[in-house]
Amino acid sequence: MKRILIIDDDPSTCNLLASFLKKHHYLTDTSLSGKEALNLIQEKKFDLIFCDYILTDIRGKEMFEKIKRIQPKTSVIFITGHASVQIAVDLMKAGAFYYLEKPLFPEKILELMQYAFESNEAPETASGNASQADGDSYVKGVSSASEMLYSNVSLIAPTNYSVIICGETGTGKERLARQIHLESKKAHGPFVAVDCGSLSKELAASELFGHEKGAFTGAIQNKTGAFEMADGGTLFLDEIGNLSYDVQAMLLRAIQEKHIRKVGGSNEKPVNTRIIVASNKNLYDLVREQRFREDLFHRLNEFTIVIPPLKERKDDLGLFVESFIAMAEKDLDKKILRPTPSCIEMLGNYSWPGNVRELKNFIKRICLLTPAGHAISELLVERELNQLAMSAQVEKAEVPESDIVTDHDLKNASQKAEYRKIMEVLKRVQYNKTKAAALLNIDRKTLYNKLNLEKKSGQS
Numbered sequence: 001m002k003r004i005l006i007i008d009d010d011p012s013t014c015n016l017l018a019s020f021l022k023k024h025h026y027l028t029d030t031s032l033s034g035k036e037a038l039n040l041i042q043e044k045k046f047d048l049i050f051c052d053y054i055l056t057d058i059r060g061k062e063m064f065e066k067i068k069r070i071q072p073k074t075s076v077i078f079i080t081g082h083a084s085v086q087i088a089v090d091l092m093k094a095g096a097f098y099y100l101e102k103p104l105f106p107e108k109i110l111e112l113m114q115y116a117f118e119s120n121e122a123p124e125t126a127s128g129n130a131s132q133a134d135g136d137s138y139v140k141g142v143s144s145a146s147e148m149l150y151s152n153v154s155l156i157a158p159t160n161y162s163v164i165i166c167g168e169t170g171t172g173k174e175r176l177a178r179q180i181h182l183e184s185k186k187a188h189g190p191f192v193a194v195d196c197g198s199l200s201k202e203l204a205a206s207e208l209f210g211h212e213k214g215a216f217t218g219a220i221q222n223k224t225g226a227f228e229m230a231d232g233g234t235l236f237l238d239e240i241g242n243l244s245y246d247v248q249a250m251l252l253r254a255i256q257e258k259h260i261r262k263v264g265g266s267n268e269k270p271v272n273t274r275i276i277v278a279s280n281k282n283l284y285d286l287v288r289e290q291r292f293r294e295d296l297f298h299r300l301n302e303f304t305i306v307i308p309p310l311k312e313r314k315d316d317l318g319l320f321v322e323s324f325i326a327m328a329e330k331d332l333d334k335k336i337l338r339p340t341p342s343c344i345e346m347l348g349n350y351s352w353p354g355n356v357r358e359l360k361n362f363i364k365r366i367c368l369l370t371p372a373g374h375a376i377s378e379l380l381v382e383r384e385l386n387q388l389a390m391s392a393q394v395e396k397a398e399v400p401e402s403d404i405v406t407d408h409d410l411k412n413a414s415q416k417a418e419y420r421k422i423m424e425v426l427k428r429v430q431y432n433k434t435k436a437a438a439l440l441n442i443d444r445k446t447l448y449n450k451l452n453l454e455k456k457s458g459q460s
């Protein structure tokens with residue numbers, strides 16, 4: 001089991017983070033001071049360290065240098081308040097794995113941790129079989145679609161070309177962007193990923209280009225934007241189609257002129273940042289619908305890579321399964337015997353609408369349910385696949401448009417609106433009902449009741 005150290009002089013941050021990580025099967029130690037933490041680091045080996053940048057006794061930069069002297073291979077993720085972003089960027093350049101601004105988001109923490117572990121394990125193979133998975137557990141695949149895709153990646157990675165990556169959700173667009181970065185000449189520089197889908201219209205420009213103190217209400221400190229953070233490395237813009245036309249124009253200018261100007265600032269700053277963007281919609285369709293600037297599209301489209309959905313890469317399933325089992329074995333600290341060929345065949349018969357992400361979560365769940373030293377059982381795989389298929393069916397049972405328009409019974413209308421919201425969230429979290437209930441701020445039982453209610457009224 002992986003051991004994590006949390007250093008923060010705020011006991012509530014320590015406690016919250018520790019209990020969250022424990023729930024995800026990590027061993028945790030906490031420390032309220034830099035000095036105490038350094039003693040712990042002398043005593044125990046940690047797989048990852050979360051460290052508040054502003055500790056009362058030791059400043060972040062000094063703390064980082066000390067940690068690295070004792071445990072050079074351990075990844076350090078700094079936790080910062082808004083004010084220290086610039087310093088945190090310098091820390092990243094010095095080798096810190098990442099920085100997180102408070103408030104902390106659970107999904108982001110888990111995702112970062114996973115990347116940190118993956119990069120630490122880079123010299124090992126995911127499965128112990130070098131021919132099966134690539135060194136850092138990036139699965140290249142053996143299907144003809146994957147071979148073609150990867151030959152393009154090998155061509156494009158060493159260049160400075162901008163790349164558009166298209167593919168359905170969960171096909172691995174961000175993972176591929178990171179791989180391109182790792183194989184590029186900028187691999188020593190930072191890889192900064194921005195989810196444009198979650199940026200508000202008002203703050204998108206400031207997130208990308210930074211802002212000067214006082215530039216707008218709420219701009220109480222200078223802020224470094226993602227473009228600048230990625231200087232010398234790669235900026236990955238996920239769901240680029242969500243940027244407003246105005247911000248698209250600013251982006252085009254920054255890419256063309258290789259200079260950025262902060263919101264509210266007058267100085268230009270040179271940046272040397274490679275751009276990779278992703279979209280799960282066809283960007284050219286968005287251009288035709290006048291939702292995406294044609295000039296920006298052509299500027300970005302120095303090369304386009306389309307990742308096929310998993311159902312079109314069934315020959316890769318075995319490799320993905322092997323890689324994800326190996327990953328789960330490490331996370332859960334147990335050995336699991338490999339699934340039979342008929343298990344793999346069963347997996348191949350499912351359509352995986354959530355693509356590689358759905359498969360990965362599925363294998364993690366199966367591994368958790370399989371006792372140490374046992375083989376993955378066909379019955380278990382069958383049962384869990386049935387559950388996935390059932391969830392997919394529930395999703396398909398959408399509320400007919402006619403119902404929405406003509407239903408003037410307020411109770412019915414609100415029931416249907418709730419149902420649509422629940423389905424939308426369920427889809428977003430890969431039909432994990434616990435997660436969906438948490439996001440919707442209701443308990444699991446209420447979620448089931450609401451689903452059943454709508455099912456019953458659909459039957460009556």
Ligand SMILES: Nc1ncnc2c1ncn2[C@@H]1O[C@H](COP(=O)(O)OP(=O)(O)OP(=O)(O)O)[C@@H](O)[C@H]1O
Pocket residue numbers: 137138139140167168169170171172173174175176238278280356357360
């Ligand atoms: N080739 C691969 N090798 C190993 N893991 C992969 C690969 N492709 C995807 N994954 C894993 O699948 C999950 C989803 O990948 P990723 O987030 O890159 O997908 P995405 O296409 O960017 O999704 P979205 O469109 O929802 O943003 C991640 O956990 C990632 O590590």
